[in-house]
Amino acid sequence: xxLEYGPEYDAFRHELRAFIDAHRHLAPPSxxxxxxxxPASVAWQKLLIAHGYAARTIPKEYGxxxxxxxxxxxxxxxxxxxxxxxxxxxxxxxxxxxxxxxLELGTEEQKRRWIAPTLKGEVVWCQGYSEPGAxxxxxxxxxxxxxxxxxxxxxxxxxxxxxxxxxxxxxCLVRTEADAPKHSGISYLIFSMxxxxxxxxxxxxxxxxxxxxxxFFTDVRVPxxxxxxxxxxxxxxxxxxxxxxxxxxxxxxxxxxxxxxxxTLMREERIGQDRAIDxxxxxxxxxxxxxxxxxxxxxxxxxxxxxxxxxxxxMAKLIVKLQSCELAHQISALAIDALGELGILYHHSxxxxxxxxxxxxxxxxxxxxxxxxxxxxxxxxxxERGLDMPREPKVAKIPDAGQKSTGMAxxxxxxx
Amino acid sequence: MDFGLSQDQRMxxxxxxxxxxxxxxxxxxxxxxxxxxxxxxxxxxxxxxxGIAGMLVPEAYGGLGMTLLDAAVVAEQxxxxxxxxxFLASHVLAPIALSEAGSAAQKARWLPKITxxxxxxxxxxAETIEARDGAGVASTAGKLNGTALFCLDFEGADAYIVxxxxxxxxxxxxxxxxxxxxxxxxIDRTRSVGELRFEGTGAEPLIDDGxxxxxxxxxxxxxxxxxxxxxxxxxxxxxxVEYAGQREQFGRLIGSFQAVKHMCAEMxxxxxxxxxxxxxxxxxxxAMPQEAALVACHAKSHTGEVHRFVARTSTEVHGGMGxxxxxxxxxxxxxxxxxxxxxxxPETVRAEAAALQGWTKAx
Ligand SMILES: Cc1cc2nc3c(=O)[nH]c(=O)nc-3n(C[C@H](O)[C@H](O)[C@H](O)COP(=O)(O)OP(=O)(O)OC[C@H]3O[C@@H](n4cnc5c(N)ncnc54)[C@H](O)[C@@H]3O)c2cc1C
Numbered sequence: 050x051x052l053e054y055g056p057e058y059d060a061f062r063h064e065l066r067a068f069i070d071a072h073r074h075l076a077p078p079s080x081x082x083x084x085x086x087x088p089a090s091v092a093w094q095k096l097l098i099a100h101g102y103a104a105r106t107i108p109k110e111y112g113x114x115x116x117x118x119x120x121x122x123x124x125x126x127x128x129x130x131x132x133x134x135x136x137x138x139x140x141x142x143x144x145x146x147x148x149x150x151x152l153e154l155g156t157e158e159q160k161r162r163w164i165a166p167t168l169k170g171e172v173v174w175c176q177g178y179s180e181p182g183a184x185x186x187x188x189x190x191x192x193x194x195x196x197x198x199x200x201x202x203x204x205x206x207x208x209x210x211x212x213x214x215x216x217x218x219x220x221c222l223v224r225t226e227a228d229a230p231k232h233s234g235i236s237y238l239i240f241s242m243x244x245x246x247x248x249x250x251x252x253x254x255x256x257x258x259x260x261x262x263x264x265f266f267t268d269v270r271v272p273x274x275x276x277x278x279x280x281x282x283x284x285x286x287x288x289x290x291x292x293x294x295x296x297x298x299x300x301x302x303x304x305x306x307x308x309x310x311x312x313t314l315m316r317e318e319r320i321g322q323d324r325a326i327d328x329x330x331x332x333x334x335x336x337x338x339x340x341x342x343x344x345x346x347x348x349x350x351x352x353x354x355x356x357x358x359x360x361x362x363x364m365a366k367l368i369v370k371l372q373s374c375e376l377a378h379q380i381s382a383l384a385i386d387a388l389g390e391l392g393i394l395y396h397h398s399x400x401x402x403x404x405x406x407x408x409x410x411x412x413x414x415x416x417x418x419x420x421x422x423x424x425x426x427x428x429x430x431x432x433e434r435g436l437d438m439p440r441e442p443k444v445a446k447i448p449d450a451g452q453k454s455t456g457m458a459x460x461x462x463x464x465x
Numbered sequence: 466m467d468f469g470l471s472q473d474q475r476m477x478x479x480x481x482x483x484x485x486x487x488x489x490x491x492x493x494x495x496x497x498x499x500x501x502x503x504x505x506x507x508x509x510x511x512x513x514x515x516g517i518a519g520m521l522v523p524e525a526y527g528g529l530g531m532t533l534l535d536a537a538v539v540a541e542q543x544x545x546x547x548x549x550x551x552f553l554a555s556h557v558l559a560p561i562a563l564s565e566a567g568s569a570a571q572k573a574r575w576l577p578k579i580t581x582x583x584x585x586x587x588x589x590x591a592e593t594i595e596a597r598d599g600a601g602v603a604s605t606a607g608k609l610n611g612t613a614l615f616c617l618d619f620e621g622a623d624a625y626i627v628x629x630x631x632x633x634x635x636x637x638x639x640x641x642x643x644x645x646x647x648x649x650x651x652i653d654r655t656r657s658v659g660e661l662r663f664e665g666t667g668a669e670p671l672i673d674d675g676x677x678x679x680x681x682x683x684x685x686x687x688x689x690x691x692x693x694x695x696x697x698x699x700x701x702x703x704x705x706v707e708y709a710g711q712r713e714q715f716g717r718l719i720g721s722f723q724a725v726k727h728m729c730a731e732m733x734x735x736x737x738x739x740x741x742x743x744x745x746x747x748x749x750x751x752a753m754p755q756e757a758a759l760v761a762c763h764a765k766s767h768t769g770e771v772h773r774f775v776a777r778t779s780t781e782v783h784g785g786m787g788x789x790x791x792x793x794x795x796x797x798x799x800x801x802x803x804x805x806x807x808x809x810x811p812e813t814v815r816a817e818a819a820a821l822q823g824w825t826k827a828x
Binding site for chain 2: 179182184185186189208209252253254255319320321328330331378382385386388389390391392393394395396397398399400408412415416418419420423424425428429441
């Protein structure tokens, strides 16, 4: 264990603080959650990359900063942006999920073509995985692609496609080998959302916004070389991306930012004469969450260290998505409670706090407990892969619909 | 001893349930939620035809003279149907305030109109529990000054009953000069709250009983919110069980996974005792005054916690579908969110419960 921030790190922190002070007027507002980064966000992102505060370890030839991985420096970057209340580097499905997948499994040409504009926030990606019949059971996907004159011809439907409306590109799972077993008939294609035959229908969610969409494909033609990995190996590529998705959804720095916002809120918000943070019950919940966020932060440092040593992430990594998404939800829950009746204000109400961000987060983070592999699926993975427990027996019986509902019918509204 | 609803109460429940099934399908709730004024006249009229408007108004004023337990039975059904109608303040708290602390003239003027559905009164007592944003109302010489936040059943009210800083209640006409009203919007589009700003606004005080009636309103309000939470939780559990019995993944009904069954079972196990607690609390309000405040606190804080759990767990059982607007599950989710925060969140209410039992050190 060596966590000494020696003089080199002090200097790094010092430089970074000076950078933030000098440039913070250029930073876009933190609450900007637009799927397509605004021009100000793109400019900010480019500035951060140029100084090595975003895309830090991505090779220069692909548009990154090209530094050696250094956990303490990453930590310092996260801490300083969070402390300053200034947004750090962008995180979206392209940057956090697709770029690392390409770095691992893409061709040289794909890396050169796609990584740089994605990192800058100029090319926005969406993820075409889930289908109406394929959520937790993703490998059950039915969207098909047949090959015709050097092109894949895609037909089918995706659902819950986040940001499909704003995206330029999609990474999409399709079934290319109709006769192969479930997991080995899938390919991972990348194509433009402007390709003819794609229709995107926004889906309104519980937050009142349309964060995701249904995406329909009718004879969508895509050149056969727009594939990551080999034909039929899409499941493997998809899982690489899913791993990065879980890392993104479990990002401890994002948790730390929400926690800081919560602390600020509880110091400013008044209940009668007192600050919310003076209330011992609310304060106790806050400190409990703070400890949990700290644990996840150090867990993240440990995972990074392991991976730099070439060791697998193990249990420390398997639990990240489950724990972090729950924690993020709980942070918002406490904010709502600390706000009392003000906590339910929404839809631009007078007296609403932080533009309704706490309620939005409370709901959206519940969505993220479901998205990217539900909490229940995460627990199955932790038990089966992390703890080596026996798998659930496969019982493929579906009782016939006519019989089944009788028992429940008057359980409804039941009791007298 | 007989713990449970009477025959009449069951009939009331079934009648309200049928009425809402007929007049308040989810599509109608959506329609109302998407426009500016949220309340549904159609549903309200149908309920009034059952006598709901005057259920707590004494018979002497044309009402049904029913109990808070009766009102709790109705509240549960309203939430079960996520009905966008005024109830808590207009049909429960205002009639209680007027019949317990109104002058003869106030009773004669308002109670018959409440019964007929011709008038509605909003109620603003949030600041007697905890003041936010420096809100609070001062009364001097028949005039009110200050701000009352979270007036319940705000939209379309003809008058408001407002608690001042000393806990005394005042009746203010909605059109009184010096009164400014501002609608607030919450996550829950099926109920209406607003802000009242007073500047030398004329008001009629209710009887000065040292805050006794205000405390009664707090208790009654908490019981009704708890009953509401109960109805919304019931709906969410039923929907979860139904969905788990239809949705297939991995070639199985998801309800056949223990993980999903356990989610449903845990919801049921935590939810079911709430029903008894709410009934007991409502009955205590009606018949056991020495216990009423404490069990109202328990009912409010406990349902607040249990149904927050039910709301999120039910959403999880539905997977991505639960997060969308497609099934409308979020209407119940938000109703539960509202019930939890209004008239004191769990922490606040539990602190009161402790104080009621002398468990807090005097400051
Ligand atoms: C906010 C959000 C954003 C999303 N963004 C995207 C996106 O950009 N692209 C994309 O492709 N998809 C996206 N999704 C979809 C997401 O990946 C799926 O919703 C998720 O995988 C669950 O699938 P489902 O919705 O079909 O639920 P189901 O799989 O039907 O699950 C329903 C319930 O059954 C349980 N269950 C299912 N199988 C098992 C099992 N074997 N053991 C125990 N329990 C089980 C689940 O845990 C859940 O509680 C998003 C979802 C959300 C909520």
